[in-house]
Amino acid sequence: xxxxxxxxxxxxxxxxxxxxxxxxxxxxxxxxxxxxxxxxxxxxxxxxxxxxxxxxxxxxxxxxxxxxxxxxxxxxxxxxxxxxxxxxxxxxxxxxxxxxxxxxxxxxxxxxxxxxxxxxxxxxxxxxxxxxxxxxxxxxxxxxxxxxxxxxxxxxxxxxxxxxxxxxxxxxxxxxxxxxxxxxxxxxxxxxxxxxxxxxxxxxxxxxxxxxxxxxxxxxxxxxxxxxxxxxxxxxxxxxxxxxxxxxxxxxxxxxxxxxxxxxxxxxxxxxxxxxxxxxxxxxxxxxxxxxxxxxxxxxxxxxxxxxxxxxxxxxxxxxxxxxxxxxxxxxxxxxxxxxxxxxxxxxxxxxxxxxxxxxxxxxxxxxxxxxxxxxxxxxxxxxxxxxxxxxxxxxxxxxxxxxxxxxxxxxxxxxxxxxxxxxxxxxxxxxxxxxxxxxxxxxxxxxxxxxxxxxxxxxxxxxxxxxxxxxxxxxxxxxxxxxxxxxxxxxxxxxxxxxxxxxxxxxxxxxxxxxxxxxxxxxxxxxxxxxxxxxxxxxxxxxxxxxxxxxxxxxxxxxxxxxxxxxxxxxxxxxxxxxxxxxxxxxxxxxxxxxxxxxxxxxxxxxxxxxxxxxxxxxxxxxxxxxxxxxxxxxxxxxxxxxxxxxxxxxxxxxxxxxxxxxxxxxxxxxxxxxxxxxxxxxxxxxxxxxxxxxxxxxxxxxxxxxxxxxxxxxxxxxxxxxxxxxxxxxxxxxxxxxxxxxxxxxxxxxxxxxxxx
Ligand code: NOJ
Numbered sequence: 001x002x003x004x005x006x007x008x009x010x011x012x013x014x015x016x017x018x019x020x021x022x023x024x025x026x027x028x029x030x031x032x033x034x035x036x037x038x039x040x041x042x043x044x045x046x047x048x049x050x051x052x053x054x055x056x057x058x059x060x061x062x063x064x065x066x067x068x069x070x071x072x073x074x075x076x077x078x079x080x081x082x083x084x085x086x087x088x089x090x091x092x093x094x095x096x097x098x099x100x101x102x103x104x105x106x107x108x109x110x111x112x113x114x115x116x117x118x119x120x121x122x123x124x125x126x127x128x129x130x131x132x133x134x135x136x137x138x139x140x141x142x143x144x145x146x147x148x149x150x151x152x153x154x155x156x157x158x159x160x161x162x163x164x165x166x167x168x169x170x171x172x173x174x175x176x177x178x179x180x181x182x183x184x185x186x187x188x189x190x191x192x193x194x195x196x197x198x199x200x201x202x203x204x205x206x207x208x209x210x211x212x213x214x215x216x217x218x219x220x221x222x223x224x225x226x227x228x229x230x231x232x233x234x235x236x237x238x239x240x241x242x243x244x245x246x247x248x249x250x251x252x253x254x255x256x257x258x259x260x261x262x263x264x265x266x267x268x269x270x271x272x273x274x275x276x277x278x279x280x281x282x283x284x285x286x287x288x289x290x291x292x293x294x295x296x297x298x299x300x301x302x303x304x305x306x307x308x309x310x311x312x313x314x315x316x317x318x319x320x321x322x323x324x325x326x327x328x329x330x331x332x333x334x335x336x337x338x339x340x341x342x343x344x345x346x347x348x349x350x351x352x353x354x355x356x357x358x359x360x361x362x363x364x365x366x367x368x369x370x371x372x373x374x375x376x377x378x379x380x381x382x383x384x385x386x387x388x389x390x391x392x393x394x395x396x397x398x399x400x401x402x403x404x405x406x407x408x409x410x411x412x413x414x415x416x417x418x419x420x421x422x423x424x425x426x427x428x429x430x431x432x433x434x435x436x437x438x439x440x441x442x443x444x445x446x447x448x449x450x451x452x453x454x455x456x457x458x459x460x461x462x463x464x465x466x467x468x469x470x471x472x473x474x475x476x477x478x479x480x481x482x483x484x485x486x487x488x489x490x491x492x493x494x495x496x497x498x499x500x501x502x503x504x505x506x507x508x509x510x511x512x513x514x515x516x517x518x519x520x521x522x523x524x525x526x527x528x529x530x531x532x533x534x535x536x537x538x539x540x541x542x543x544x545x546x547x548x549x550x551x552x553x554x555x556x557x558x559x560x561x562x563x564x565x566x567x568x569x570x571x572x573x574x575x576x577x578x579x580x581x582x583x584x585x586x587x588x589x590x591x592x593x594x595x596x597x598x599x600x601x602x603x604x605x606x607x608x609x610x611x612x613x614x615x616x617x618x619x620x621x622x623x624x625x626x627x628x629x630x631x632x633x634x635x636x637x638x639x640x641x642x643x644x645x646x647x648x649x650x651x652x653x654x655x656x657x658x659x660x661x662x663x664x665x666x667x668x669x670x671x672x673x674x675x676x677x678x679x680x681x682x683x684x685x686x687x688x689x690x691x692x693x694x695x696x697x698x699x700x701x702x703x704x705x706x707x708x709x710x711x712x713x714x715x716x717x718x719x720x721x722x723x724x725x726x727x728x729x730x731x732x733x734x735x736x737x738x739x740x741x742x743x744x745x746x747x748x749x750x751x752x753x754x755x756x757x758x759x
Contacts, residue, residue: 029355030346034339036099039325042342044073045101047321048282048313051080058285060316072097073321075313075345076104076150081426086147087362094358102349102358106150106203108423110169111135113142115376115568116420116427119509119545120155122387122564124171125586125638127679127703129184135383136188138376140200143426145366149200149352152249154185156204156236160600162590163216165513168422168545168565170211172589173602173635175232176698179239186243194246195353197360198370204240206251206284208266209233213253216599218514222253227691229255230726232604238275246279246348250311252287259294261287262302267310280312280344289317299323304332312341372431377569384566384573389586390639391550391560397537398559399580399641400497403446407495408436409454409488409531410502411524412543417473418457421565422510422545429471431568435501435541438571442579450495453477454488455527457505463521467513473505481523485530492534499578500531501541502553506565509545518549518596525552532556541574547592551632562588580641585677585703587638587746591631598627603635603747604694611695636681636698636746642672642708646680649743649751656757658734662718666743666751670706677705680714683749684722685740691728696747716743723757734759 034042049062068074069092077089086105093103111117117135126132136154143151158178159167171181182204191199212233213220224233237248248271250261260266261283271277283306291302303319304327314320327333353360390398400406412418412435419432433441436451443449457474458464459481464474477484492498502524507513519525529552531538540557542550543565554560561584566573576582593601612621615628623629645668652663668680682700686693700716718741723734736759742749 026347026350029350030343033099033101033346034342037342039328039335039338041072041099042338043320043324044071045075045342045345046313047074047318048076048078048106048315049074050078050316058316060286062316062318066092069093069103070096072099072101074103076106078106078152080105081107081146081148083145083147083362083364083367087359090358090362101346102354104150104349104352105148105361106152107143107148107426108152109139109143109148109426110153110155110423111421112380112424112567113139113146113426114372114428115142115380116424116432117380117383117567118387119168119421119423119565120170121168121172121545121589122566123383124177124181124589125389125564126383126386127177127587127701128386129180131383131386132181133184133188134379136185137191138379140189140191141198142371142376144198144200144361145363145370147361149361150203150247151189151200152203152205153189154182154202154204154240155206156182156240157206157209157211158233158236159211159590160602161212161216162518162546162593163514163516163596163599164211164213165218165422165509165515165545166211166511167590168509171236173591174589174604174698175235177589177701178236182236182240183243186240186245190244190246194351197363201246201348201352202240203247203249203282204237204245205249206260207237207248207271207281208251208260209255210251210253216514218512219252222255226730227726227728230730241271241275241277246351248277248279248281250281250283250287252284252290254294259287259291259296261311262291262296262305262309264309272310280341280348281310282313283311283315283317285315286317288314288319300327303327307333307337307341312344380567381569381573381576384563384569385576385582385584387564387566387586388573388577388584389562389588389637390584391562391633392554392557393559393639393641395537395558396641397497397539398561398578400539400578402444402579404496405448405450405494406439406443407488407492407498408439408449408451408501409492409498410500410527410541411453411455411457412503413451413453413501417471418506418543419565419570420567421506422513425470427568433569433571435571435574438573438575439499439578441572442575442581450491452487452491453484454500455481455484455523457524458521459523467505467507470507473507485527488527489530489534492531492536495536497537497539498531498534499539499541500528501543502528503543503548504545506545516596518547518593520548520550520553528553528556539578541578547588547590549593549595549632551594554632580674583641583674583676584638585640585679587636587679588633589635591635592633594627594632597624598631601631604697606692607695634747636679638679638746640672640674640676640678642670642674642676644678644706644745645669645671646744646751649741649753651741651753651755654755656718656755658720658759662755664716664718664741664743666714667711668704668706668714669711670708673708675705675707677703678745679703681744681746681749682716683742683747684718685742686723686725686735687738687740689725689735689737693725696742698747720757
């Protein structure tokens, strides 16, 4: 029986090479297989489990795994890895279940597998789509070498509230940039051929709007207008679908009052009917069951609701496994509903080539060849250096000279445990390069490095306990805070420059890690204040999984380099930038607020009826009494060791018609003393429209390299498509009228021109 399955698959794959018959052959194969499946086996395909003992990513684990696999009650597994282990588990399904249907093996490979890249928020700050794609490609190569071929990534949730810990996992606040990054990641993971043994199926998540949880509290409710949804939050999911993503994960939150996992409008009408998605939808971890707490009924009711809404696979909760048969008997769902979901899961397995060879990802010779190689680590180092954002550089204190004495202080200066960042469960922190080590590697003989911890990440043991669930991230020193500080001040007194590595522990952001306070913990604020009093040049290397409110630090420091959580090559990459081997080029993809009260704060806010002009408080304008409207650092912001000058913004025509292309060009000159890269950004404002429009929207960017003294003309193309938006009736339209084009180094881009668009 099993042999026949594989024989048919082999023939199907041969035929599938002839383009037009792909669907037909896949359909024929799946139909034939389904004709031999019992109802129980079909429901089994909809069940995704995670055995204990692997990588923990949630609070519930599955039980009776082996028996369930043998009984054909499991469609996929996540949380185990290694070619032998995966093969062992796959053998249970292939050899011991009645029909021998192979299982999917998944995992959360969010920013690299074992070679950990910077957290996604940092990586997006490179604005380098090729680089981002390359990191995803390499993650796929490593993961597939270890038996995993289904990834729960990319996370593309637009996030404008840095209180939410999961901002670390996405590409920031902007729909345009977020969409480009989403496509790059899907391409990177899936390549051109999902059936290749070095590519993996991607999952775009979390559909939808998870990044807009009220008050930045994780798993909280979401409520927003359809206009905001379509214009600002949905585009990255759609971009991933357009790029051919194989799987979509539904989110925990509700959308218009119905939890996403049971939301038919979202998972069927929008995703499938409007966007044409043809892969399968998996729930988030127990998100079916959580609809009980949402108040949508008991497990049977919410499982039936989810299936009917368009959910195909149930992650961990087993609501499908345990209730769908009953719901069918009671007429609450139809056999067709089950068949549809089962077919989609089997189609994914077919596309991955599992019916041809269920062990295609279990080559035991691959891990040593493909994982944690020098080449991979070199890419991690490059990706990290390219993700750093230079926030301040007074008196050109950076790059550091390779002479004299550096006092390297701060709780993150020698902390391997915090380099990988959140959501790196497959990485090993001990393999990471701490900043101290990286600086020593790069400094050479002419530099004396003195090191002291200076402060704990936090002095609060209760807080530390919450952060240390996956291992020691906040280690409260046995020495008193006063002793730590004294030591740091003592070495600083002997130094020419102080480099302080401060910020968040890696688990202070990520899932279930929301904060209402965006400041550095008090222990570290005190350290920075005392270091500043020495009067020595003070370079702050800040690490965090979110934008922090760094007003005080910005006043006290001579220079600030935002390094997120940089990944396995952290220390080397930081040294590369501090000593100038790489001139920083990262730009913020999330606005840095002045204080938490400004949140949510994002550059593309809509125009109000009473806009505040300038920074002065004006009565009866939209503003605050106690803080300016402006952020500390705007979206798109980031300095370089060199200077760039923008000149001569010009448009090819004054009047653009719907069929035409507008050429926008600007002259960019590197006027400083270093070669360097600049992210040239183009923004558009629709000056008169049928609905309120954002004051600026990113519609293009280019990362360009200029030698010192060099001038380049940078060109963009604008069409009606970039001017279009979803109007009150949710039609995508470009409306006639005047538009402003801005080009510059960040979202405050000042060079501007106006043109008229005619429909
Ligand atoms: C819950 C998270 O929300 C999701 O992003 C992740 O993929 C799953 N757990 C599986 O680990």
